[in-house]
Amino acid sequence: MILSVRDLRVSFRTNDGLVRAIDGVSFDLEESEILGVVGESGSGKTVSLLAVMGLITDPNADIEGSIRYKGRELVGLPARELRRLRGNEIAMIFQDPMTALTPVYTIGWQIAEQIRAHRNISKSKAMDRVEELLAEVNFPNPHEAMSRYPHQLSGGMRQRAVIAMALSCNPALLVADEPTTALDVTVQAGILDLVRKLRATHKSAVVFITHDMGVVSELADRVMVMYAGRVVERGSRAELFSDPRHPYTRALLGSIPPLTGEKPRRLPAIPGSPPSLLRLPQGCAFGPRCPVHYEPCATGKPDLEGDTHAAACFRVAQA
Amino acid sequence: MTDKDRPILETRSLGKRFSIGTRFSAEGKRTVHAVDNVSLTVWRGETVGLVGESGCGKSTLARCLVRLYDISDGELLFEGEDITSKSLSELRPLRRRLQMVFQDPSASLNPRRRVGDLVAEPLRIHSKLSSSEIKKRVAELFDLVGLLPDHVMRYPHEFSGGQRQRVGIARAIALNPDLVVLDEPVSALDVSVQAQIVNLLADLQEKLHLTYIFIAHDLSVVRQVSTRIAVMYLGSIVEEGPAEEVFAAPAHPYSQALISAVPVVETTPSGTRKRIILTGDVPSPLSPPSGCRIHPRCPIAAERCRSERPQLREYRPGRKVACHFPTV
Ligand SMILES: Nc1ncnc2c1ncn2[C@@H]1O[C@H](COP(=O)(O)OP(=O)(O)OP(=O)(O)O)[C@@H](O)[C@H]1O
Ligand SMILES: Nc1ncnc2c1ncn2[C@@H]1O[C@H](COP(=O)(O)OP(=O)(O)OP(=O)(O)O)[C@@H](O)[C@H]1O
Ligand code: SF4
Ligand code: SF4
Ligand SMILES: [Mg+2]
Ligand SMILES: [Mg+2]
Numbered sequence: 001m002i003l004s005v006r007d008l009r010v011s012f013r014t015n016d017g018l019v020r021a022i023d024g025v026s027f028d029l030e031e032s033e034i035l036g037v038v039g040e041s042g043s044g045k046t047v048s049l050l051a052v053m054g055l056i057t058d059p060n061a062d063i064e065g066s067i068r069y070k071g072r073e074l075v076g077l078p079a080r081e082l083r084r085l086r087g088n089e090i091a092m093i094f095q096d097p098m099t100a101l102t103p104v105y106t107i108g109w110q111i112a113e114q115i116r117a118h119r120n121i122s123k124s125k126a127m128d129r130v131e132e133l134l135a136e137v138n139f140p141n142p143h144e145a146m147s148r149y150p151h152q153l154s155g156g157m158r159q160r161a162v163i164a165m166a167l168s169c170n171p172a173l174l175v176a177d178e179p180t181t182a183l184d185v186t187v188q189a190g191i192l193d194l195v196r197k198l199r200a201t202h203k204s205a206v207v208f209i210t211h212d213m214g215v216v217s218e219l220a221d222r223v224m225v226m227y228a229g230r231v232v233e234r235g236s237r238a239e240l241f242s243d244p245r246h247p248y249t250r251a252l253l254g255s256i257p258p259l260t261g262e263k264p265r266r267l268p269a270i271p272g273s274p275p276s277l278l279r280l281p282q283g284c285a286f287g288p289r290c291p292v293h294y295e296p297c298a299t300g301k302p303d304l305e306g307d308t309h310a311a312a313c314f315r316v317a318q319a
Numbered sequence: 320m321t322d323k324d325r326p327i328l329e330t331r332s333l334g335k336r337f338s339i340g341t342r343f344s345a346e347g348k349r350t351v352h353a354v355d356n357v358s359l360t361v362w363r364g365e366t367v368g369l370v371g372e373s374g375c376g377k378s379t380l381a382r383c384l385v386r387l388y389d390i391s392d393g394e395l396l397f398e399g400e401d402i403t404s405k406s407l408s409e410l411r412p413l414r415r416r417l418q419m420v421f422q423d424p425s426a427s428l429n430p431r432r433r434v435g436d437l438v439a440e441p442l443r444i445h446s447k448l449s450s451s452e453i454k455k456r457v458a459e460l461f462d463l464v465g466l467l468p469d470h471v472m473r474y475p476h477e478f479s480g481g482q483r484q485r486v487g488i489a490r491a492i493a494l495n496p497d498l499v500v501l502d503e504p505v506s507a508l509d510v511s512v513q514a515q516i517v518n519l520l521a522d523l524q525e526k527l528h529l530t531y532i533f534i535a536h537d538l539s540v541v542r543q544v545s546t547r548i549a550v551m552y553l554g555s556i557v558e559e560g561p562a563e564e565v566f567a568a569p570a571h572p573y574s575q576a577l578i579s580a581v582p583v584v585e586t587t588p589s590g591t592r593k594r595i596i597l598t599g600d601v602p603s604p605l606s607p608p609s610g611c612r613i614h615p616r617c618p619i620a621a622e623r624c625r626s627e628r629p630q631l632r633e634y635r636p637g638r639k640v641a642c643h644f645p646t647v
Binding site for chain 1: 337339340349370371372373374377378379422423425426465467469472473476477478479480481482485503506507508509510511512513514515517518521536537538539540542543563566567576577580581597602603604605606
């Protein structure tokens with residue numbers, strides 16, 4: 001077991017009250033495993049993984065629960081220790097590439113520094129490695145690109161520079177937050193190959209957050225679906241796509257626009273909005289939008305039930 | 320002349336060049352031709368989808384179209400009026416009517432301002448609404464894009480990626496503009512919220528006769544929203560036509576590869592779709608290949624392609640392609 005998260009809770013104190021962003025999330029990750037994380041925008045995908053990385057910097061945040069990496073507890077670990085793990089054994093690709101890049105240095109310099117921070121190699125060796133990495137992520141002109149500043153790159157190139165940075169140390173655990181949103185399908189296919197290669201050669205475990213169901217169905221071994229700070233369904237890729245159980249998962253899969261055939265006049269969207277995290281409903285958080293909700297849903301919160309394929313829903317539990 | 324037969328926006332051989340490096344760097348000063356010879360006509364009430372490889376010049380073209388960049392070559396016309404070299408103050412009256420949603424939402428939202436303020440800002444500058452009317456309009460806009468009332472007082476960093484993206488959309492539509500350029504507006508949204516935004520854009524278009532230029536890598540979304548699409552490669556348009564037609568029968572080898580490579584959720588046994596994966600290196604706009612710029616990667620390239628650059632030409636009403644051997 002490389003990563004084991006138990007009953008993770010993250011809340012933010014704001015002027016309006018307590019925002020319960022993560023409300024009891026548990027999951028495990030084995031060596032060489034790729035876990036896809038999908039879910040509603042704002043459901044806590046990024047925050048839960050930032051917590052794993054020890055990267056929640058907001059002073060108003062409270063983090064509870066347990067995060068074990070190779071058996072070692074990360075919650076409460078001093079910042080210095082966490083920094084040593086990050087970039088060396090654990091790497092993260094941020095949703096917003098500019099979080100990881102500074103505008104004032106060239107990308108070549110930034111990636112080389114990242115390499116040198118964790119490995120004792122000369123500057124010119126590091127630069128050679130940067131060029132190799134940029135070629136791997138499909139930069140048209142890797143040598144020339146090293147001398148560019150972030151603003152001189154396209155959105156997708158910035159994203160690829162950050163991917164190159166994360167891959168530079170062959171991490172044992174890679175957390176990738178929407179790493180291919182700014183990439184066209186061909187470049188994306190190349191990046192997915194790199195992730196598979198990392199897994200094959202270094203037995204790395206990967207958590208891959210994406211809203212692109214096509215990518216999940218191509219890459220992930222297992223999938224976790226989040227809604228309002230909780231995991232509402234998890235299972236193998238096949239289980240999830242051929243037998244989605246939670247009403248939210250079903251609705252989500254039903255919203256994918258078709259690529260062929262007649263264009264629908266309107267896309268089927270889930271009616272209503274997700275609950276305010278300041279005032280979560282008493283019962284099931286999906287209740288107000290759920291097409292099959294019934295009495296029990298308003299009173300208690302359904303737990304994630306099942307073995308490998310599990311859903312948090314009273315209807316599913318009853319069936 | 321009615322709205323229908325007057326283009327709202329038109330580019331004539333538009334080009335954008337950047338210089339990079341300095342006289343002191345190893346390679347010296349060099350020029351990136353990010354957008355090259357683009358002639359595009361956009362009609363009122365339509366949605367033009369702009370697709371193509373990462374780095375092919377979509378965002379640069381988008382910024383030229385709303386004149387956030389100075390234009391290096393060619394002309395840009397808005398409602399028939401030449402705005403290629405209008406100064407910032409001359410452009411001011413147009414700003415309200417020409418809006419843009421940026422690819423990178425955090426870069427365009429001031430981190431020190433509450434998001435409610437950020438959405439109210441264009442209303443304060445360009446409209447005559449009273450402050451209570453502005454408040455009401457902001458609440459309405461938040462509701463339209465699926466944000467909650469208690470989000471108004473938050474700062475951008477307190478939002479998820481998709482929530483920030485929707486703040487950008489709310490800001491852009493606040494003033495009921497005529498033309499909105501949307502650069503990857505739904506890329507950070509889950510499919511259901513994405514569907515909600517796509518439906519919202521369609522409703523606004525119907526109600527207010529808006530025109531959109533829509534950039535996205537997710538081709539199923541592009542197909543859904545676009546009436547026409549333009550496929551770009553290395554700064555130029557290589558194919559243009561009605562969205563459904565181009566998706567069903569792309570004429571250009573590059574469009575064919577692009578459309579065939581889309582990953583889809585396989586609910587039926589796989590093997591029904593044939594993928595064309597382009598091999599070879601992605602070219603650099605610093606040193607574009609000779610002749611047809613795709614020839615080193617094109618599966619059907621012939622001798623002629625190496626020397627002669629194909630022009631974008633209309634081979635059937637409404638369908639254009641830049642290729643010596645298109646599938647027509
Ligand atoms: N610093 C903060 N202060 C207050 N609320 C926050 C803060 N950071 C995040 N949140 C809230 O926590 C919730 C979870 O955010 P998170 O970024 O994890 O969502 P997400 O699932 O990654 O969504 P997306 O797909 O849109 O990126 C959101 O509703 C967000 O508004
Ligand atoms: N300020 C700049 N200085 C130098 N080169 C630039 C600048 N902005 C963009 N470029 C270059 O111009 C080309 C086109 O970039 P652009 O951002 O328009 O691409 P894009 O099609 O939007 O890509 P993506 O899908 O990755 O966002 C790229 O090669 C990029 O490196
Ligand atoms: S628990 Fe009830 S409300 Fe929640 S998803 Fe299941 S049926 Fe719907
Ligand atoms: S002109 Fe030649 S190289 Fe270019 S796309 Fe057509 S066939 Fe391919
Ligand atoms: Mg996120
Ligand atoms: Mg772009």
